[in-house]
Amino acid sequence: MNDILYIVPCKVNNLNSLRYLEKCISSILNFITEEDKILIVDSDSEIKDHFKIYKKNKHVIIKDIKNKNYEAGALLYGYKNFDFKRYLLIHDSCELKESIKSFKEKAYIYQHVLDPWGKDFINNFMCKTKWNKIPNNFITIVGSIFFLKKEILEMFYTNGIENILPSNKIESGVFERIFGIILMQEGYIEQILKNNRLPIFKNYLSRQ
Helix, strand or coil: CEEEEEEEEECCCCHHHHHHHHHHHHHHHCCCCCCCEEEEEECCCCCCHHHHHCCCCCCEEEECCCCCCHHHHHHHHHHHHCCEEEEEECCCCEEECCCCCCCCCCEEECCEEECCCCHHHHHHHHCCCCCCCCCCCCEEEHHHCEEEEHHHHHHHHCCCHHHCCCCCHHHHHHHHHHHHHHHHHCCCHHHHHHCCCCCEEECCCCCC
16 A cells, blocks of 8 residues: 555645745655655645646646635545545645654644634534534634544545535635544544644645
8 A cells, every 4th residue: 555645735826826836845745755756736726836846846746626625625625535544734835844754643733722612603513423523622624734644534424524525725724623523532542642743834824
């Protein structure tokens, strides 16, 4: 089985966002091996230059699926269509600063915060899954940026998450909390707290 699939959701609408995407991909290529791939999941970009830039790169796969479901939709597409041991979900505005090949545990995250915002929003989603009891205190996984083994993705997408994907920026923020709640309820809280801070630098871009 292949090792790591680096999933990069992207929406390139100007040359600035293209520049950040190129920096993201270059940073991953610094650490990639023959058993890894980068999957760029395009979200209906207005500028398509990246298709030409990476067309002949053997490590990069680009899928123009017009993804409307933000990070969770890109993660689902990668999980359903590519068989890898581990999956890193990383924004196109991020840069990988160190290799993650030696990371052996099941769950690592970029950053978490304690943020009780959005319980009503969350409940509207989670009531359709097996995780329908929302705790009073829960963590938010910032940006839904994480590095997970395949068995965790199988747990996500065989218990209802596939049917409640986000369709706007607010719902994408809700999913940062949903992923945190699920990982807590499934017993990964100690790993999350211990393995906080993946070696990733994030540039914050203003876009919808």
